[in-house]
Amino acid sequence: DALLSVSEQYLANVKLESEEINKAVARACVDVHLSITKANELFYSELRRKYYITPKSYLDLINMYVQLLAEKREEYSVSRDRLVNGLNKLTQTNEVVDTMKEELNKLQPILKEKSESTTKLIAQVEKEKEEAEKVKKVVSAEAAEVDKSTAETQAIKDDAQKDLDQALPALEGATKALNALNKGDITEIKGFKNPPPLVGMTMEVVCILLQQKADWDSAKKVLSDIQFINKLIGYDKDNIPEKVIKQ
Template identity: 50%
Template sequence: NNIPETRDNCLAYFVSRVRDKLHIVLCMSPVGDSLRIRCRQFPSLINCTTIDWFHGWPEAALVSVAERFLGELELPSEDVRKSVVRMCGFVHRSIEETSGRFFQELRRRVYTTPKSYLDLINLYMSMLKGLQDIVEIKSDRMKVGVRKLEETNNIVEGLRGELFKLEPVLKQKSIETEALLIDVAQQSQEASVVAAKVGAEEAIVGKQAAETAAVAADAQKDLDRALPALESAKKALSSLSKADITEVKSFTNPPTAVRIVMEAVCVLLGEKEAW
């Protein structure tokens, strides 16, 4: 357009384009004094804007908005969906009526705006989503539990079949075990009897051993006493000569001591005792 591309010209062109193309939508609630204060602080909100004042939504609008937001929810049936839509509209209208009575009685206003209605719908959707998640988690747990029960039931059935097959073997083993227990009890009883006999015989043998030891001790004492005499006899025997023996044989009536000794020797040698 033959306009020099200076800094000021570019800025002016940009501002004109923004004014022509940029559209800003400001949504403000008339509740309270906030809107009044903003309009006083910024008069352009009234002078340079087009104001669209939205009054309370009629019944058809409430139903349409609820159907729009609740249309994508997973509900049990279409009748349930329609009931929820009617419930949302009923709650919103009930709050409006109650707010009017509240103002008449207490002179205090409670505002219910379309935003409140949208918050109600979003709250319902959020609560429904949370409950559906909880139900889904519990359902998954139930499915896992049922699957585990089925697996356990199959295992139990298999074990029951194996137990049925092993039942005859177990009965036979039980009979053999009972017979073995009876045999062991009998052998234990016999062993007890034998142990009693052995104990009695041990007592007798012990007594006999004690008596034998006593006899052996007495014999040892006698032997100890006889050994000196034996040694003396051996020495005396070694000192005997053939002449002494001839002299003894010549005795017609030997002395008593000689006769007794000779008879004892004959007894030991198994010879006749006659002189």
């Protein structure tokens, strides 16, 4: 009874499921202690070895039970909290998934419309790409034609420059001769009934440039003009009429 009283007193502050369980645990502590005592006596009788069972051993048994109970309750509490948290997470996840499913269902018509629009846009882009390729071919052909024309123009320019380079010395010589021409020279030329071939050819060209008949009579009239020399000096050689050039 003393052992039972001690265990009940120690277990009084331990909260179990009911008072009956507290009493049952208290009696179990007594039974364990008594069984150890009997086992100790048997151990001594057989092996002649003494193992001392003291009141402190009994208290240690009770304290060990209380401590082990507290540890197991703590482990249980942690496991329970983990389980509850896991269940809460699963519940929240399911709610999120349900919400996403609902939103996805609402978006299906929009996604379908966007998909159709994208398909049409791709088709339009492909069509415009084909048109662009056609335009590119036309532009390339025109560019080739322009390059060809440019090359031909450059060739004409080079040829004209060559002719100009050859004509410039003659032009400079003619300009010097014109500047040296005086009234006496003109009178002498007019006095020819049949001018020398070189003089006749020169005056024929002068008449053509002044848009007169290309014969000797017209040449003498041109020579009789008191402004003849000034007309030749001031002649706009850079803007000769096309019909004059063709003659």
